[in-house]
Amino acid sequence: MITCLACRNQEYEGELFCSNCGARLWGAPGETLPTITFDTSRLREMTRPVAATTAPIKLDLKPGQISISISGTGQSLMLEGKPEYVIGREGQENEMPEVNLGPHGAREKGVSRRHATLRVDRRQLLLTDLGSSNGTWLNGAQLSPHEPIRLESGDEIRLGRLTIKVHFNL
Amino acid sequence: MPTGDLYGLLGVPPSASADDIRLAYRGAARRFHPDVNSSPGATDEFKLIAEAYAVLNDPGQRSQYDASLKHKNAAPVLALRSLLSRDKVPVLNEPQVVYALVEVRPALPPAELPTPPVNLALVIDRSTSMQGERLDQVKAAVAQLIDSLRENDTLAIVTFSDKADVLVPAQRTAGDHKITAKAKASTLHASGGTEILRGLLRGMMELHQNLSPASVNHLMLLTDGQTYGDEGDCLLLAALAAVDGISISGLGLGDEWNDKFLDELTAATGGSTAFIGAPDQLTKFMQDKVRGLGAAFSERLSLRVLPDQGVRLLTAYKVAPEPGPLPVEEMPLRLGSLPKDQALSLVLKFLLPPITEGARPIARLALTGDVLSLNRRGERATEDLAVTAQANFQAAAPPPALVDALSKLSQYSLQEKAWQKAAAGDIGGATRLLSTLGTRLLSSGQADLAKMTIAEAKRLERSHVLSEDAKKRIKYGTRALMLPAPPVSGSGRLRS
Numbered sequence: 001m002i003t004c005l006a007c008r009n010q011e012y013e014g015e016l017f018c019s020n021c022g023a024r025l026w027g028a029p030g031e032t033l034p035t036i037t038f039d040t041s042r043l044r045e046m047t048r049p050v051a052a053t054t055a056p057i058k059l060d061l062k063p064g065q066i067s068i069s070i071s072g073t074g075q076s077l078m079l080e081g082k083p084e085y086v087i088g089r090e091g092q093e094n095e096m097p098e099v100n101l102g103p104h105g106a107r108e109k110g111v112s113r114r115h116a117t118l119r120v121d122r123r124q125l126l127l128t129d130l131g132s133s134n135g136t137w138l139n140g141a142q143l144s145p146h147e148p149i150r151l152e153s154g155d156e157i158r159l160g161r162l163t164i165k166v167h168f169n170l
Numbered sequence: 171m172p173t174g175d176l177y178g179l180l181g182v183p184p185s186a187s188a189d190d191i192r193l194a195y196r197g198a199a200r201r202f203h204p205d206v207n208s209s210p211g212a213t214d215e216f217k218l219i220a221e222a223y224a225v226l227n228d229p230g231q232r233s234q235y236d237a238s239l240k241h242k243n244a245a246p247v248l249a250l251r252s253l254l255s256r257d258k259v260p261v262l263n264e265p266q267v268v269y270a271l272v273e274v275r276p277a278l279p280p281a282e283l284p285t286p287p288v289n290l291a292l293v294i295d296r297s298t299s300m301q302g303e304r305l306d307q308v309k310a311a312v313a314q315l316i317d318s319l320r321e322n323d324t325l326a327i328v329t330f331s332d333k334a335d336v337l338v339p340a341q342r343t344a345g346d347h348k349i350t351a352k353a354k355a356s357t358l359h360a361s362g363g364t365e366i367l368r369g370l371l372r373g374m375m376e377l378h379q380n381l382s383p384a385s386v387n388h389l390m391l392l393t394d395g396q397t398y399g400d401e402g403d404c405l406l407l408a409a410l411a412a413v414d415g416i417s418i419s420g421l422g423l424g425d426e427w428n429d430k431f432l433d434e435l436t437a438a439t440g441g442s443t444a445f446i447g448a449p450d451q452l453t454k455f456m457q458d459k460v461r462g463l464g465a466a467f468s469e470r471l472s473l474r475v476l477p478d479q480g481v482r483l484l485t486a487y488k489v490a491p492e493p494g495p496l497p498v499e500e501m502p503l504r505l506g507s508l509p510k511d512q513a514l515s516l517v518l519k520f521l522l523p524p525i526t527e528g529a530r531p532i533a534r535l536a537l538t539g540d541v542l543s544l545n546r547r548g549e550r551a552t553e554d555l556a557v558t559a560q561a562n563f564q565a566a567a568p569p570p571a572l573v574d575a576l577s578k579l580s581q582y583s584l585q586e587k588a589w590q591k592a593a594a595g596d597i598g599g600a601t602r603l604l605s606t607l608g609t610r611l612l613s614s615g616q617a618d619l620a621k622m623t624i625a626e627a628k629r630l631e632r633s634h635v636l637s638e639d640a641k642k643r644i645k646y647g648t649r650a651l652m653l654p655a656p657p658v659s660g661s662g663r664l665r666s
């Protein structure tokens with residue numbers, strides 16, 4: 001039997017979610033334990049979608065650097081030095097997001113002008129969909145608008161139909 | 171000579187050597203021998219395996235069978251795949267759980283297949299409580315539904331209260347008939363109580379007029395009430411309907427109807443129940459349902475789960491296209507129909523006995539179904555589930571697709587448990603489960619459903635009485651979470 005760390009309920013070995021409190025019962029040792037306290041940021045943390053396991057890409061990033069690679073093009077952008085970056089494409093009146101995906105087919109692929117933000121919060125990187133028309137996906141799961149979610153280096157983000165990968169060293 | 175997927179029965183590829191086949195036969199026969207495996211259906215499986223072996227072990231018969239496979243009409247039409255929560259499990263001297271996500275898809279490219287005719291009976295509750303807006307919406311929805319039927323479809327409309335009447339006898343919905351049917355539907359009026367059995371019986375009798383294995387036979391039940399004392403007979407009738415190849419779907423209006431009963435009734439036939447929270451949703455639900463019936467790739471799918479010795483199937487839950495629990499006491503599991511453009515998926519939960527090191531099969535899945543547009547009936551696909559038990563087991567993350575399905579299923583189960591506790595008088599327990607569910611829903615971005623759940627938790631704590639309306643909204647709301655998100659326009663669905 002295994003014990004749910006959130007509510008001490010006993011479950012069979014191999015069970016994935018606690019039948020008593022819904023907490024996740026699997027994961028690497030040392031990971032944040034599920035909790036049933038009402039704390040939105042932590043709750044989001046628990047349901048963070050997991051990146052598909054691919055070979056980790058070795059990028060030589062200096063501390064503070066964020067690299068965005070545009071899937072299928074081999075191109076990438078390097079970000080550094082700001083607390084927040086808007087991802088989108090250039091608008092009509094010289095509105096220019098920090099991460100301009102316009103040159104990478106953003107318009108055709110349904111990326112909004114102000115699609116999402118990346119925010120550096122201490123050593124974390126948070127992704128927030130800004131209510132974009134075609135949505136933002138993290139590792140295949142759609143995000144609710146305006147709800148920040150923590151990223152991990154190597155995560156795959158889909159903006160409308162444009163896919164990017166984010167690596168960082170924070 | 172036996173037909174179907176003989177190689178699948180033995181669990182070998184068609185390229186297998188004679189020795190492979192002999193070995194596979196011994197393995198398969200050992201798993202399902204009546205002395206070893208007491209699960210229902212194991213003996214039949216054993217016989218099928220023996221028949222398959224008799225053909226494949228004889229070079230002459232095997233080459234004849236191989237030649238018949240090359241014929242266009244013998245290619246497999248149903249594809250069955252599975253994904254386990256763990257394919258490597260720890261060696262353990264106590265039971266352990268393994269989940270399987272099972273997916274059924276058309277094995278053929280989605281070509282332009284002709285759509286089979288629909289043989290439909292609408293069974294409409296016209297008890298007093300339907301009076302007013304409800305009945306008006308029903309009339310409007312029925313009129314639209316009649317318009318959307320095609321010429322070779324047949325339709326009967328039965329109304330019931332404490333007695334049943336045939337409002338529109340079973341007939342083709344061509345030309346003038348549509349106009350007459352709509353005129354008759356507009357005369358519906360409400361009076362009397364609710365006795366579902368009477369309505370079901372008449373509906374079934376009408377369906378039998380045009381019952382054909384070449385058409386989609388379906389009974390759609392609309393009700394807003396509880397039925398009194400005839401639940402058992404209704405369930406019996408549903409079991410008969412399933413055998414006749416009739417599926418039943420339920421549309422529950424308002425908050426008074428018995429959701430548990432309607433779920434059981436429809437699940438017994440592979441159908442499903444929908445909650446119509448507001449009368450104006452009815453038209454859309456009925457339209458979608460009828461469109462779905464006509465556009466199915468395969469009908470009357472059923473899955474026989476044959477656990478190996480010592481293994482138990484604990485629960486089964488259909489995830490898509492119409493989410494709902496499947497009763498595991500009855501085999502085979504009735505899965506209903508497979509849409510052309512969407513996979514049918516279900517989650518099975520197995521309990522394994524204490525296990526020693528090495529590979530071992532846990533269950534065989536045998537799927538059968540009819541593909542009406544190709545005039546192929548009783549098509550079969552087989553899938554064997556197996557794990558390897560390791561002494562030096564290292565836990566790995568379960569596959570994301572399975573985690574996704576189970577996290578949503580876990581939310582659904584939490585609310586089911588909450589209602590059970592509330593019904594048993596444990597209000598504190600029910601309240602706690604609902605608040606937990608509320609936070610889980612919030613964390614998965616379901617703000618509206620979360621708010622409703624938390625509000626119901628608070629209300630329950632205060633008043634100690636369940637709100638039937640909130641219960642149904644939360645139940646069918648958490649159930650609907652299992653459906654895949656609609657794709658972004660112009661792009662495929664991104665799911666691993």
